[in-house]
Amino acid sequence: MSRVLVPLLRSSWRTLRLRPLVLRRDYSVPIxxxxxxxxxxxxxxxxxxxxxxxxxxxGPAPEGVKIMENQMNVTIDGNRRWFRYxxxxxxxxxxxxxxxxxxxxxxxLTDIPHYITPRSVKWDGKKLEVQWANDIKGFDPEHTSVYxxxxxxxxxxxxxxxxTGRHRKRMMWTAKSMEELQHWISYEDYMNDEKKFITAMxxxxxxxxxxxxxxxxSREMVEKIATRMGPLRNTFxxxxxxxxxxxxxxxxxxxxxFLGFHMDLMYMNEPPGYQLLxxxxxxxxxxxxxxxxxxxxxxxxxxxxxxxxxxxxxxRLNYEYDHKEHVYNNSWPVVEMEDGNLSxxxxxxxxxxxFQGPSIANMMNHxxxxxxxxxxxxxxxxxERKRNIFQLKLNPGECVIFENRRVLHARNQFNTEQGxxxxxxxxxxEDALLSTFRTCRNAxxxxxxxxxxxxxxxxxxxxxxxxxxxxx
Numbered sequence: 299m300s301r302v303l304v305p306l307l308r309s310s311w312r313t314l315r316l317r318p319l320v321l322r323r324d325y326s327v328p329i330x331x332x333x334x335x336x337x338x339x340x341x342x343x344x345x346x347x348x349x350x351x352x353x354x355x356x357g358p359a360p361e362g363v364k365i366m367e368n369q370m371n372v373t374i375d376g377n378r379r380w381f382r383y384x385x386x387x388x389x390x391x392x393x394x395x396x397x398x399x400x401x402x403x404x405x406x407l408t409d410i411p412h413y414i415t416p417r418s419v420k421w422d423g424k425k426l427e428v429q430w431a432n433d434i435k436g437f438d439p440e441h442t443s444v445y446x447x448x449x450x451x452x453x454x455x456x457x458x459x460x461x462t463g464r465h466r467k468r469m470m471w472t473a474k475s476m477e478e479l480q481h482w483i484s485y486e487d488y489m490n491d492e493k494k495f496i497t498a499m500x501x502x503x504x505x506x507x508x509x510x511x512x513x514x515x516s517r518e519m520v521e522k523i524a525t526r527m528g529p530l531r532n533t534f535x536x537x538x539x540x541x542x543x544x545x546x547x548x549x550x551x552x553x554x555x556f557l558g559f560h561m562d563l564m565y566m567n568e569p570p571g572y573q574l575l576x577x578x579x580x581x582x583x584x585x586x587x588x589x590x591x592x593x594x595x596x597x598x599x600x601x602x603x604x605x606x607x608x609x610x611x612x613x614r615l616n617y618e619y620d621h622k623e624h625v626y627n628n629s630w631p632v633v634e635m636e637d638g639n640l641s642x643x644x645x646x647x648x649x650x651x652x653f654q655g656p657s658i659a660n661m662m663n664h665x666x667x668x669x670x671x672x673x674x675x676x677x678x679x680x681x682e683r684k685r686n687i688f689q690l691k692l693n694p695g696e697c698v699i700f701e702n703r704r705v706l707h708a709r710n711q712f713n714t715e716q717g718x719x720x721x722x723x724x725x726x727x728e729d730a731l732l733s734t735f736r737t738c739r740n741a742x743x744x745x746x747x748x749x750x751x752x753x754x755x756x757x758x759x760x761x762x763x764x765x766x767x768x769x770x
Contacts, residue, residue, distance in 0.1 A: 347364065347366055347371070348366060348367065349364060349365060349366070350365045350366055350367055350415075351364075351365040354415050354416055354417060354431070355416065355417065355418065355419060359419060360419060360420060360421040360422075361421075362421055362423065363419055363421050363426075365416065365419065368382060368383060369381060369382045369383060370383065370386065370416065370419070372421065372426060372450065374423075374447050374450060374451055375447070375451075379450060379451065381450070383414050383415055383416065384407075384410050384412070384414055386428065386443070386445075387410050387414055387428075387430060387433070387434075387443065388407050388410060389443075389445065389449075389453060390443035390444075390445075392441070392442070392443060392444060394437065394438075394441055395443075405434055409434050409435070410434055411432045411433075411434070411435075413432060414430055414431070414432050414433065415430070415431050415432065416428050416429065416430060416431065417429050417430060417431040423447065424446070424447050425444060425445070425446055425447065426444070426445040426447070426450065427442055427443070427444050427445075428442070428443045428445075429441065429442050429443075430443070455736065456732060456733070456735075456736040458636075461503070461739070461746070461747070462503065462732065462735035462736040462738075462739050462746075463732065464645070464728070464732060465636045465642075465643055465645060466503060467643065468504055468505070468506065468593055468704070469504040469505055469750060470591055470593060470594035470597065471505060471591050471594065471688070472591070472594065472685050472686050472688075473684070473685055473686060473687055473688045473689070474685065476505075476507075476589075476688040477688070479501075479505060479750065480507075480508075480509060480688075481497075481498060481501035481502075481505065481508045481509065482508075482509045482510075482511050483495075483497075483498045483508065483509070483510055483511070484510070484511055484512045485510055485511070485512050485513040485514065485519070485523070486512065488510050488523065488526065489522070489526060492741065492742075493742065493745060495526070495738070496738040496741065496742055496745050496746060497745065497748075499527075499731075499734060499735055499738045500735075500738070500745075500746055500748070500750075501750065502572075502699060502701070502731070503731075503735050504750060505750075506591065506593075506700055506701035506704040506705045507589060507698065507699065507700040507701065507705050508698075508699050508700075509696060509697065509698050509699070510523055510696065510697040510698075510699065511695065511696050511697075512695060513576060513695045513696065513697055514695075515578070515694065515695065517578065517722055519576055519697075519722075520538055520574055520576040520697065520722040520723065520724045521537070521538050521724060523574060523576065523697055523699070523724075524538075524574050524724040524725075524726050527572070527699075527726050527730060527731055527734050528726045528727065528729075528730025528731060528733065528734055529726070529727075529730055530724055530725070530726065531570045531724075531725035531726055531727050533563065533566075533570075533725065534623070534624045537724070538722060538723065538724045539722070539723050539724070540720065540721070540722055540723070541575065541720070541721040541722075541723055542718070542719060542720045542721070554585075554711060554712050554713070554714045554719075555711055556708075556709070556710060556711040557652070557708055557709040558651060558652065558708050559588070559590060559649070559651075559681055559682065559706040559707065559708045560649065560650040560651060560652050560653070560706065560707070560708070561647070561648065561649055561650045561702050561703055561706060561707075562650070562702055562725070563702075563725075564617040564628065564630060564648055564649075564650040564653055565617040565618050565619045565626040565627055565628050565653055565655075566626055566628060567628060568727070569648075569702060569703060570702050570725035570726070570727060570728075571701065571702060571703065571725075571726065571727050571728025571729070571730070571731055572699060572700065572701055572702055572725065572726045572727075572728065572731055573699070573700055573702045573707075573723065573724075573725055574697055574698070574699050574723060574724045574725075574726070575587070575692070575697065575698050575721045575722075575723050576696075576697040576721060576722045576723070577692035577693060577694050577695070577696050577697065577720075577721050578694055578720045578721065578722055579694055579717075579718045579719060579720040580691065580692055580693060580694060580717075580718075580719050580720075580721075581716075581717030581718055581719075582712045582713050582714060582716055582717030582718060582719050583712060583713040583716060583717070584710045584711050584712035584713055585691065585709060585710060585711075585712030585719045586689050586690065586691045586709070586710045587689070587690060587691065587692055587698065587707065587708075587709055588687050588688070588689050588707065588708040588709065588710065589687070589688045589689075589698075589700065589705055589706070589707050589708075590681045590682075590686050590687050590688070590705070590706045590708075591686065591704070591705060592647040592649065592681060592704055592705065592706050593644050593647065593704050594686065595677060595680035595681045595686060596610065596633050596644055596647060596677065596680075597644065598680050599673075599676055599677060599680060603676065606672065606673040606676050607633070607640075607673070608640060609666070609669050609670055609672070609673035610631070610632040610633040610673050610674070610677060611631055611632070611633045611634070611635055611640065612631060612662070612666075612670075613631060613632055613663070613666075613670040613673060613674065614629045614630060614631050614657070614660060614662075614663070615629065615630060615631075615632065615648070615649075615654055615657060616628075616629045616654065616655040616656060616657050616659075616660075617629065617630070617650055617653045617654055617655055618653065618654075618655035619653060620655075627655060629657075629660075630648035631648065632647065632648060632649060632673075632674065632677060633646075633647055633648075634646040634647070634648065646703040646704070647703060647704060647706075648703065649677070649681075649706060681706055692721070702725070703728075
């Protein structure tokens with residue numbers, strides 16, 4: 299036994315002077331220098347936070363503001379929000395920090411000193427003004443950052459959960475409700491009447507589908523309609539493309555056979571957000587266009603069979619386009635959720651059987667084959683139910699615009715021996731439409747917020763599942 303340990307063991311433990319073992323360093327700061335009049339400020343010593351107002355501001359903070367070592371707490375509309383000083387300084391959009399024409403910043407986040415602190419703070423419940431100690435090198439000591447309360451709460455120009463954002467709430471529809479809800483706008487109004495265009499975009503944002511009529515007889519019109527919403531999405535099909543029957547077609551859309559429900563370009567890393575189909579000729583028998591709301595189908599499953607719905611969010615299907623000239627492949631879950639959270643809203647649906655590739659490389663698919671295929675069959679059943687399919691035959695001079703990763707589209711078989719069928723198509727990315735939705739709302743928020751009356755149906759998905767957003 300060690301010569302050091304033997305004497306220790308022989309000694310009475312009571313005679314040993316032991317020091318407590320320090321397992322971790324304590325970084326807490328004792329509560330002191332609390333505002334002398336707690337009633338004048340909603341933050342008190344009971345918050346367990348040290349008040350640095352005297353040290354930084356050389357006096358009390360404004361009512362509704364608490365100054366701490368590295369952050370500031372501000373009460374906005376009754377809710378406490380905290381902001382770390384570095385990020386608060388980074389959010390300044392004054393003319394010294396952001397060019398007022400290009401909207402580009404004149405500094406980098408890394409230019410902000412690590413130990414930046416406020417030296418003056420003003421707050422009236424609507425606007426926060428801050429002057430900084432140890433500001434960015436080169437800035438005048440009198441530089442003042444001004445923040446509107448609404449921008450402190452929602453700093454993004456197009457918040458994802460707003461009524462123009464990526465995770466906006468939608469209005470679900472069936473065949474019956476779409477008969478009443480379908481929104482038509484003339485080409486002239488679409489191109490030249492700003493208010494009617496805003497109304498059309500609002501319907502597109504909620505329903506995922508609208509129709510344009512009275513279009514001049516020209517192949518170039520689909521590009522004009524598309525670019526009214528945003529830049530064309532170019533693919534290997536070209537900036538615009540034609541849908542008509544051709545021999546030895548490399549895409550089933552270019553045949554006259556029945557084309558089942560699908561979404562376009564699922565084999566790409568970023569499938570297009572919106573699709574346009576402008577009818578130039580449609581004199582043959584058949585060829586009706588079919589549409590179904592995949593969000594409604596998925597929500598129906600979520601409300602009735604949450605176990606199957608979860609499988610749809612986990613089951614990844616492979617998609618491919620494998621030809622001599624072009625090779626693409628990608629995989630997606632059938633249903634994508636906002637932030638991957640099952641309790642939140644559906645973000646996208648991915649479904650395109652004509653372009654589906656082998657899924658044998660995914661071991662989870664093998665292990666849960668029975669569960670996944672049962673969920674997929676239920677989804678297929680829902681989208682193909684007659685009550686969920688809106689059908690119409692596009693006439694020459696009509697165009698449909700729809701959300702590619704929500705509204706599934708299909709086509710009935712048509713007879714090419716009698717008449718012709720010719721559609722011109724184009725894509726516009728989702729980002730472009732989200733921008734258009736927001737600029738429309740900014741131009742006329744009252745018109746954008748005007749509600750669309752929902753037809754009452756029996757057995758429909760409850761409005762609470764994916765109701766109409768009233769947010770900003």
